[in-house]
Amino acid sequence: MSSPPFSRAEMSASSPSQAKEQDDDTKPLWTYVTKIKSVGGGENYEIKCNICDVTFNEFYTRVRTHLLKIIGKRVRGCQKITNAKLIDLKKIDNEATLRVEKSKTKFVSLPPVSTQHQMDTNTLGVDPKKRKTSTVESTFNLQARETLDHEIARMFYSLGLPFHLARNPHYRKTFAYAANNYISGYQPPGYNKLRTTLLQNEKRHVENLLQPIKNAWSQKGVSIVSDGWSDPQRRSLINFMAITESEPMFVKAIDCSNEIKDNDFIAKHMKEVIMEVGPSNIVQIVTDNAVVCKAAGLIIEAQFPSIY
Numbered sequence: 001m002s003s004p005p006f007s008r009a010e011m012s013a014s015s016p017s018q019a020k021e022q023d024d025d026t027k028p029l030w031t032y033v034t035k036i037k038s039v040g041g042g043e044n045y046e047i048k049c050n051i052c053d054v055t056f057n058e059f060y061t062r063v064r065t066h067l068l069k070i071i072g073k074r075v076r077g078c079q080k081i082t083n084a085k086l087i088d089l090k091k092i093d094n095e096a097t098l099r100v101e102k103s104k105t106k107f108v109s110l111p112p113v114s115t116q117h118q119m120d121t122n123t124l125g126v127d128p129k130k131r132k133t134s135t136v137e138s139t140f141n142l143q144a145r146e147t148l149d150h151e152i153a154r155m156f157y158s159l160g161l162p163f164h165l166a167r168n169p170h171y172r173k174t175f176a177y178a179a180n181n182y183i184s185g186y187q188p189p190g191y192n193k194l195r196t197t198l199l200q201n202e203k204r205h206v207e208n209l210l211q212p213i214k215n216a217w218s219q220k221g222v223s224i225v226s227d228g229w230s231d232p233q234r235r236s237l238i239n240f241m242a243i244t245e246s247e248p249m250f251v252k253a254i255d256c257s258n259e260i261k262d263n264d265f266i267a268k269h270m271k272e273v274i275m276e277v278g279p280s281n282i283v284q285i286v287t288d289n290a291v292v293c294k295a296a297g298l299i300i301e302a303q304f305p306s307i308y
């Protein structure tokens, strides 16, 4: 370090008073504890929680551990804090973390650490000791972010997930929601929940969204549009869409890679779609002009004279 080393006496003389620390908006939780001289005397001090009167040794990290009930640290979580208060404190703490992050990005374009450190100390009068702890804390946060990044990346690599999943709005919303809501102990849905309850809920949700379109069918009349195509895995598919005045709706797709696509096969599936949409709602069926489709069309017209 280029700045002259502080002697012990100077250090304790310049160590920030509690009032000063309470003003530090990057460490707002100081407000909820009291600093007391250690029983043994000397320079050490203890911290007493204003809520439950438990005492522990110095350091802001321990204040956070106690008040925010962070699990797995040496200081025990506060036993008297209410859930509402806890949510409150976590919010305050989170805002402070954001402020630290912000101030860090402000320094990005500045010269290397040693010079910058000197500048801070000289121009802003920031105590070097205090400056150091906040750097450690923000580094910790940075590390947590990096760990999370790596974990997410590994999820992509180990399963071969397509990278454009990262552009999926639901993917982004998921993490934004988790970061902004303090759902303690939250576990993401597991294998079974995804393929049962949640899938059914989502299906119901989509059906609700489609209901207004379906309601318009009887008044406006429907065209069924069908086309055959091959998906990226070269499976031969036929899809059916129900189209009204302005809104198309997907009805179904059939995988016919192991089927013989003859007149009867296509007519059979067309009939299923007709029954689903309701024969009286349908005005016409549109297909490409493959021979089998024309033949299937004749079968349908014979059975449903109102459909063209």
Ligand SMILES: [Zn+2]
Pocket: 049, 050, 051, 052, 053, 054, 066, 077, 078, 079, 080
């Ligand atoms: Zn407490």
